[in-house]
Amino acid sequence: MALVYVDSDPWLKEHEDCEKLYREIMEQLTARSLEQKTSHLYASLSSAVRLRMKQYSSEVQQLQEKLRVASLSSMITRQEAERRSRLVEQLQSREVQMQQLFVDRDTFGERNRSRLLQQNPAQSSVASGRTVGWADEDIYPQGSQNENLSVDELRQQQQRMVQAQDQGLDELSKIISRQKQIAVAITDEVEFQNEVIDDLADHMDRTDARVVDGTRQIRVVGQKDKTWGYWIVIVLLFIAIVAVAVA
16 A cells, blocks of 8 residues: 555655756756856846746755655655655755856855955945946956955956946947937938928829829810811812802
8 A cells, every 4th residue: 555655645746846847947057058147148047047946945845844744654664765865865966056056157256246345345335336237246257266366456356347347338328329320310311201202292193183184185175176077078068069059
């Protein structure tokens, strides 16, 4: 009976769901590693991975708690409890692995910034202002060499990053300004073309009216031409009658 219960135990289904979630998180981490840190997709993937990792951790804890309850209540055998314990340990090990992969690109910048703010609190407002709208890991470049930098060197490094980002913003502002100028030029051209089309439409209307008048005049002339033929026949007949009468 115990084996039948084990086979139908929802705990195993939840374990499979955890493994499936683990594979999905790893896929997202792989996709995230291929993106630039400043890209929107990188930030979106980071947010999605954080949520899924929290879900994964919660589900692993639930599995561990359910296993503990099942072991104490003798719902499963001791051998099955040990096997499931090893499965839970594997899930926990994978959680640590995912967390390590997630923070590998972020650890140094976050740790160095925290150290700088703790040693120089006056810079906290500037640092906090810099992090709004930008990825936290962009403050300091990745690399173990940051561990040996002094506070002044870290501050200079931060200033260089700020200057680089300001230059990027200036370039972006120039691009937006050029795009605006192009849009204004396109708008002016469209308005000019609309005026040309309106003038062309008026000209076509006047031409159509003249064509209609000309057609009407042609019809009148045609009708008059037919009447002249009758008059000629009448005159010829009159002359013939006069000639016969005289003879």
